[in-house]
Amino acid sequence: MNVAEHCQHDRAPALTVAERREWLAQLEQDPKAVAKDLPDLTRFMLATGVRIGEALALYWEDVDLDAGTVAIRYNVVRIKGAGLKRKLPKTESGVRTLPLPSWAVEMLRNRFAVAKAEHRAGANPVFPDTLGGLRDPSNTRRALREARGSEGFAWVTSHVFRKTAGTVLDEAKRSAREIADQLGHAKPSMTQDVYMGRGTVSPENAAALEDIL
Known part of the structure; x- marks a missing residue:
């Protein structure tokens, strides 16, 4: 990513409440977007x-439905030859x-019931590709671009979903440190520069994101 692209990336606005609802409604009405599992993926990223x-x-083993938490421990990357x-x-x-x-x-609970019935629980992706394996981030970004519609x-x-979550937390008066922890930033200054918008994150962040939709 060059400097110009980076600056444009950082300045991308967050979705308003009306836009969040309209975006999800648009996805739900698009058979291709539904087939590519974009509505729930969008919801998860906003959450x-x-x-x-x-x-x-x-993976499902990273999800604790009883505690209402997810453990973010990995990132999907494509490795040449592997x-x-x-x-x-x-x-x-x-x-x-x-x-x-x-x-x-609740959304994950419904997905888990389906995954369990299809024997895809445990060490399997929560948002898999059509074959049940890891999904390519680049292809998923392309699918989102195709789903933009209007x-x-x-x-x-x-x-934008990531920035929207950070912005909602900022508007809820969460501290820069708490938002940085939520987004996985080492330095709150990065969060303040880009989004305003470590370990276990404050439960109050979930409360702030409760009404994001």
């Missing part, structure tokens, strides 16, 4: 603020346990 590679690296793999994040701050809003827990959403990327 957590995780990177798209982190969302796609999530295909898609789960890799540890570059910094310790990328490993974190995130509390979930109640609606996200020109009004031409600016929406997976990063």
